[in-house]
Amino acid sequence: MAEPSARERIVDAAFELFAERGYDATTVEDIAARAGVGRTTFFRQFRSKEHVVFPDHEQLLTAIAARLATATPRTAVVGVSEAAGLVLQHYLDEGERARRRYRLTRTVPALQERERAGIRQYERTFTRHIHGWLGGTPESLLRAELIANAVVTGHNHVLRAWLRGHLATAGEARRAFRAAMAEVESHVDLPGREGAAADPLPAVLVVRDAADLDRLLPQIRDLLA
Amino acid sequence: MAEPSARERIVDAAFELFAERGYDATTVEDIAARAGVGRTTFFRQFRSKEHVVFPDHEQLLTAIAARLATATPRTAVVGVSEAAGLVLQHYLDEGERARRRYRLTRTVPALQERERAGIRQYERTFTRHIHGWLGGTPESLLRAELIANAVVTGHNHVLRAWLRGHLATAGEARRAFRAAMAEVESHVDLPGREGAAADPLPAVLVVRDAADLDRLLPQIRDLLA
DNA sequence: GCGATCACGGTACTGGGTACCGTCTAGGCT
């Protein structure tokens, strides 16, 4: 009859008890007892009491890395967007449990920090791949970090709206996600835009008045020749 | 003879012991004993063993908030840059202790997370003020978050370079900081650019070849008149 | 000089996390 694994029983027991008594008032021994396992087994499955709240984090992280690994500089935009979309979709699939976790983490500072630590791992994964696409030079590292942070921030912004119920359906959430990714892309210069590889990016000139224009015009014509 | 305060003695004792035996092998009782105080007093001064590693964090956070509070949308760019500069300058003033802390946090995961939590507080402070300058509307929140994250990322990038010794002098660090802030500003649209309030921002023209230029030149002259 | 306040140190307790050990079970080999 497909007995749920010990790991799943622990997660279920933990979420039940956290809902009943709150996070702090629940001990690991309580969770283990309800799940029908020893306290030792709990810590074999989860590194800490906090980790049981984010049971799929590790798996999600490897999924992101796998998606990013298949992208190239030419397909960076869609690769990054899809990798972030994997996370969003996972939460949408989780449904009510994701929202319960959100309400729980909002009230428990320790869990907020744990969540941030997880997000940080996402950022580092994105940074690593984007940095690679940018050539891996020290000068491009800051740009890679800026882009990675922007992508993760955009994703989290939409996810948070959905978790709070501001976006009712999964379809709405995905639409908002596409909009957020578009806004993020408009703020950062990710490789892989149309034509970006074909001709070099134009330089930017700031022309304040007609005198500026007349002064610069010869050099402009020269560059365009 | 200006006896050092109990708080300072605790910080000094902690850094000494962490250097001698490492973070994990040092207990709070050890620190308190060397500082000549009771274990209770340690926890009155610092919320946790981790907090003693970042003793000036709270003070720094209020300094940032104070600087940002004096800025307006017109002075946003310089306000944000200076607020971030306060943090950099604090680390530069700290000198060798900052570098010791950096080496310590790099080897202790718990301290890395504590540091990230502190950085997160910076981000939230920046976000709150920038969001206010943008009108405080829900639509402008994502932009505010993107800008705040970019500023903090740029700052951290330079700070990390200095901590690692890639930037030898404080002057070099400040110069790199100005460059990083310029790059950040080029990626995000912060209110308060020169002339932004006086005359509207110039439109951006993409001129790919001489034919483009000739075609657009009359309109450009017209706009500048 | 005298009571109120407060910072301090000491004690006792809870609970997360680790180390270790004995046991039970699931296979692989002869």
Next chain:
DNA sequence: AGCCTAGACGGTACCCAGTACCGTGATCGC
């Protein structure tokens, strides 16, 4: 079948961070 190894499990004992509480001594205002 019988043996043997590996691995998962539960139990016990321990360490230490963090909290609650209490008694005490110093400092200040009246």
